[in-house]
Amino acid sequence: MxxxxxxxxxxxxxxxxxxxxxxxxxxxxxxxxxxxxxxxxxxxxxxxxxxxxxxxxxxxxxxxxxxxxxxxxxxxxxxxxxxxxxxxxxxxxxxxxxxxxxxxxxxxxxxxxxxxxxxxxxxxxxxxxxxxxxxxxxxxxxxxxxxxxxxxxxxxxxxxxxxxxxxxxxxxxxxxxxxxxxxxxxxxxxxxxxxxxxxxxxxxxxxxxxxxxxxxxxxxxxxxxxxxxxxxxxxxxxxxxxxxxxxxxxxxxxxxxxxxxxxxxxxxxxxDLGSWDAAALLVPADPEGNRVLGEAVLIDTHNTFVQTEGRLVAAIGVEDLVIVDTPDALLVTRKDKVQDVKKVVEQLQKLEHEAAREHRTVQRRWGSYTVLEEGPRFKIKRLVIRPGESLSYHLHHHRSEHWTVVSGTAQVLKEDQTHLLRTDESLSVLAGTPHRLANPGLIDLVIIEVQSGEYLGEDDLVRLEGAMAESALAGD
Amino acid sequence: MxxxxxxxxxxxxxxxxxxxxxxxxxxxxxxxxxxxxxxxxxxxxxxxxxxxxxxxxxxxxxxxxxxxxxxxxxxxxxxxxxxxxxxxxxxxxxxxxxxxxxxxxxxxxxxxxxxxxxxxxxxxxxxxxxxxxxxxxxxxxxxxxxxxxxxxxxxxxxxxxxxxxxxxxxxxxxxxxxxxxxxxxxxxxxxxxxxxxxxxxxxxxxxxxxxxxxxxxxxxxxxxxxxxxxxxxxxxxxxxxxxxxxxxxxxxxxxxxxxxxxxxxxxxxxxDLGSWDAAALLVPADPEGNRVLGEAVLIDTHNTFVQTEGRLVAAIGVEDLVIVDTPDALLVTRKDKVQDVKKVVEQLQKLEHEAAREHRTVQRRWGSYTVLEEGPRFKIKRLVIRPGESLSYHLHHHRSEHWTVVSGTAQVLKEDQTHLLRTDESLSVLAGTPHRLANPGLIDLVIIEVQSGEYLGEDDLVRLEGAMAESALAGD
The missing domain is CATH 3.90.550.10 (Spore Coat Polysaccharide Biosynthesis Protein SpsA; Chain A)
Incomplete structure (x- = not known):
């Protein structure tokens, strides 16, 4: 079968x-x-x-x-x-x-x-x-x-x-x-x-x-x-x-x-976990009927579901609510209106809002990246590269990338030189420099990448031909 | 007078x-x-x-x-x-x-x-x-x-x-x-x-x-x-x-x-802006009585105040709520219960929770820093150093610091050498290395600092005597 x-x-x-x-x-x-x-x-x-x-x-x-x-x-x-x-x-x-x-x-x-x-x-x-x-x-x-x-x-x-x-x-x-x-x-x-x-x-x-x-x-x-x-x-x-x-x-x-x-x-x-009221049932209720996943302070609150990642949620005097918090978007809805979440998504799709389409963490062929913070002239990502994987050989016209290895070992090909970076070590790749990042090790490679430059769009990426380009298929 | x-x-x-x-x-x-x-x-x-x-x-x-x-x-x-x-x-x-x-x-x-x-x-x-x-x-x-x-x-x-x-x-x-x-x-x-x-x-x-x-x-x-x-x-x-x-x-x-x-x-x-219902009045109401500061999608929602920094808030089917979102803590309260916010703070104080005491942005003598992200073995901060200011001359036993200049010019004294870092340039200071960071310029210096190491507490800081130590008073 x-x-x-x-x-x-x-x-x-x-x-x-x-x-x-x-x-x-x-x-x-x-x-x-x-x-x-x-x-x-x-x-x-x-x-x-x-x-x-x-x-x-x-x-x-x-x-x-x-x-x-x-x-x-x-x-x-x-x-x-x-x-x-x-x-x-x-x-x-x-x-x-x-x-x-x-x-x-x-x-x-x-x-x-x-x-x-x-x-x-x-x-x-x-x-x-x-x-x-x-x-x-x-x-x-x-x-x-x-x-x-x-x-x-x-x-x-x-x-x-x-x-x-x-x-x-x-x-x-x-x-x-x-x-x-x-x-x-x-x-x-x-x-x-x-x-x-x-x-x-x-x-x-x-x-x-x-x-x-x-x-x-x-x-x-x-x-x-x-x-x-x-x-x-x-x-x-x-x-x-x-x-x-x-x-x-x-x-x-x-x-x-x-x-x-x-x-x-x-x-x-x-x-079928078809809505937040169904998903809430996976979390045991306290005597007030509240179900909490994550860190919350609830005062005079009843029959309320709270799910949060990393952020503290405080609720006062509410009941029959669903509060779901993620790094870039928050939902507060009455329990009997959870079906209308799709209306929110429709509105976001009309606005072509990123929060309808993806999370701050984006999956790639080689692992994943998470946008930690964006601001004028900078963007910070955490990259997780699986053992044996590597990104394509490429360059960026407008941004420099500054890498610090937080866990694992990185192999960086930069112009014609190969560098091995261990935990706590760092390396910069200036705009215009061809480079390739790989994880030669046996555990996940975790890197903090600080991008700086005038333009930081994901589309500023030129894949390069040559001996190192065999992985240029998809998804950097 | x-x-x-x-x-x-x-x-x-x-x-x-x-x-x-x-x-x-x-x-x-x-x-x-x-x-x-x-x-x-x-x-x-x-x-x-x-x-x-x-x-x-x-x-x-x-x-x-x-x-x-x-x-x-x-x-x-x-x-x-x-x-x-x-x-x-x-x-x-x-x-x-x-x-x-x-x-x-x-x-x-x-x-x-x-x-x-x-x-x-x-x-x-x-x-x-x-x-x-x-x-x-x-x-x-x-x-x-x-x-x-x-x-x-x-x-x-x-x-x-x-x-x-x-x-x-x-x-x-x-x-x-x-x-x-x-x-x-x-x-x-x-x-x-x-x-x-x-x-x-x-x-x-x-x-x-x-x-x-x-x-x-x-x-x-x-x-x-x-x-x-x-x-x-x-x-x-x-x-x-x-x-x-x-x-x-x-x-x-x-x-x-x-x-x-x-x-x-x-x-x-x-x-007197003595509570969130008073503060809400500073924001004009839409025809549904909602007052929004920041980005929100409201469906079937009335007389609700939303204040958010950077995160999207969606609300469905709620009324007479106050929703206030900050980078590390979220408040959802019924309008007629806003006075009980102090009960939340009391609980947090009992727990010695950081969210009672400070924000992710902390003011210092020389400017401010914001903790952007913390995780195993790393912490990321944005430092803003005012023109002419400098941090004390010090070292850390357990953490390395990797700096990228996002805006302005930095002057770094590292061991006995002075480095000038311009926008998009970066420098690492390994654990145990005496260093001092200053803004010699005329505009704010903005630096992304990636800390890596086994211990990243603010108390791992040894101020050093000597010619460079005159600013060792307070607040690094």
């Missing part, structure tokens, strides 16, 4: 922690792991998983890689990546996974499709549900996982089970859109209705066949993009042909229309 | 903008000026002011000086400073001013005592009130300024006027404590009651005489501290004798007890 992880999303509902370049899978939970890391650990801990195939966007590829590598656990099954140039929702993403797996392992291979933006708290129950789903998938069913509702949610689609197909496996009678409160209450009381959790299990060939039948244009356009893309590792998709792929979810394109659709009802502690 | 400015305070009511080391006089208003700067400008623009004497605490002296110097206007009357080693409220501070003025100009000299923690919006009306007060002071009266109330405030003390003494000058019939709402309403309707604004005018000798009569212990202890302090510029007070001075306000010690007390009623647009 191949585990397929979909790593992406829009990054709106948990803003300011989630951003366009840092959507929900990258959100770190109170235990320090991201949802994406949890999805990978969930996948590799299932019995019989022979490969983990991750489908992600090119703007999320390095972030995804960095999350996986940060786990630093050995003995994984192979990790394979398919990289989409554009966001096209789940039906095309799963089709790419099915095509990749069919081509390499045959159309009979079973896929377990895991989304990376929800939480599963009972891995044992999940593994049991997967076993049942796998058996049904191997009989040709398209299997979805149904979550036993424990309250009349109006924010999820539901599905109704039909006749039993095997122990704990049912045919799906129908899918239903997000209901109003009254109908949701009815589903809960009647029984046999489940939340549609976005987890699927089917054979690669069965999915592609159903897609061809029920969404032939999606099938044809994805197949054409796949066939236009030269095989490489990781597998990038051809941008031009991928443009023609419609954006559509797997539910609309396939599951709601196909014939042999089954559901495995389960109760494995699923939570 | 000598203008006396009292520059100090506890820094609790406008936290997190005000701090123990950065009380209300240092608060910057939307126009960019601090209350202290406004007090100085108010003093020097009055006719007949021959000197401005500032009484301040030693922890506020350099901040006060920096505020005055930042105004960069010439042609001031002389600026004189008296520096208290401990906070003892207003009666002793004014006594020190009176002693200093008596000694240098004679006991008949008139003092106009201005507190630096309120706002006066009509300087013309203020100047007229001062003229009337001065005339009464010169007839031996202790004059206070009474603000015509425009609402039944319960947060101020009141005074009731008695018989007229001259045009616009009345005897004071009585002082009354902060009243309840009913009595405040009565005062407003009855008329002849004024808020006690904390602005005074009297002859130096008249004040000292009244203090000797009505608070002899305060008089004796202040006199003893004054006489125990060697004359110097600025005038520091002897710490040991000053310890014996009681902490008491001028109202309790003198004004409420003395006989020849007069009031000049006025309406010069006085505001």
């Amino acid at each position: 191949i585990a397929v992880i979909l790593s992406g999303g829009a990054g709106t509902r948990l803003w300011p922690v989630s951003r366009e370049l840092y959507p929900k899978p990258f959100m770190r939970l109170p235990d320090g792991q991201s949802l994406l890391q949890k999805a990978l650990l969930r996948a590799v801990s299932l019995p019989g998983v022979s490969e983990v195939l991750t489908v992600t966007g090119q703007e999320h590829y390095y972030s995804t890689l960095n999350e996986y590598q940060a786990l630093r656990v050995g003995d994984y099954p192979p990790l394979v990546f398919v990289i989409e140039p554009l966001r096209r929702n789940t039906a095309p993403a799963i089709a790419l996974a099915a095509l990749s797996v069919s081509e390499r392992h045959g159309a009979d291979e079973t896929l377990l499709v895991l989304s990376a933006d929800h939480l599963i708290e009972d891995p044992q129950a999940f593994a049991e549900a997967v076993e049942r789903a796998k058996a049904a998938a191997q009989r040709g069913y398209l299997v979805t996982f149904g979550i036993q509702p424990n309250y009349p949610a109006t924010g999820f689609g539901y599905l109704e089970r039909g006749e039993p197909l095997a122990e704990g496996v049912y045919a799906v009678r129908r899918f239903v859109e997000k209901p109003d409160a009254l109908r949701a209450q009815g589903y809960l009381e009647q029984g046999g209705f489940y939340w549609n959790a976005g987890i699927f299990c089917f054979q690669a060939g069965a999915y592609l066949e159903a897609l061809q039948t029920h969404a032939p244009e999606v099938y044809r356009s994805v197949l054409r993009a796949w066939e236009s893309s030269p095989r490489e590792t990781p597998q990038y998709l051809d941008t031009q042909t991928f443009h023609a792929v419609p954006s559509i979810s797997v539910d609309y394109a396939v599951m709601e229309k196909a014939e042999r659709v089954a559901v495995v009802p389960s109760g494995f502690g699923w939570s | 000598i203008a006396v400015i009292l520059s100090g305070g506890a820094g609790t009511r406008l936290w997190p903008v005000s701090r123990e080391l950065y009380p209300k006089p240092f608060m910057r208003l939307p126009d960019g000026q601090s209350l202290l700067q406004k007090a100085l400008l108010r003093a020097v623009s009055l006719p007949g002011v021959s000197e401005v004497l500032t009484v301040t605490g030693q922890e506020h002296y350099y901040s006060t000086l920096n505020e005055y110097q930042a105004l960069r206007v010439g042609d001031y009357p002389p600026l004189v400073f008296v520096i208290e080693p401990l906070r003892r409220n207003t009666a002793p501070a004014i006594a020190l001013a009176a002693l200093s003025v008596s000694e240098r100009h004679g006991a008949d000299e008139t003092l106009l005592v201005l507190s630096a923690d309120h706002l006066i919006e009509d300087p013309q009306a203020f100047a007229e009130a001062v003229e009337r007060a001065k005339a009464a002071a010169q007839r031996g009266y202790l004059v206070t300024f009474g603000i015509q109330p425009n609402y039944p405030a319960t947060g101020f003390g009141y005074l009731e006027r008695g018989e007229p003494l001259a045009e616009g000058v009345y005897a004071v019939r009585r002082f009354v404590e902060k009243p309840d709402a009913l009595r405040a309403q009565g005062y407003l309707e009855q008329g002849g009651f004024y808020w006690n604004a904390g602005i005074f005018c009297f002859q130096a000798g008249a004040y000292l005489e009244a203090l000797q009569t009505h608070a002899p212990e305060v008089y004796r202890s202040v006199l003893r501290a004054w006489e125990s302090s060697p004359r110097e510029t600025p005038q520091y007070l002897d710490t040991q004798t000053f310890h014996a001075v009681p902490s008491i306000s001028v109202d309790y010690a003198v004004m409420e007890k003395a006989e020849r007390v007069a009031v000049v009623p006025s309406g010069f647009g006085w505001s």
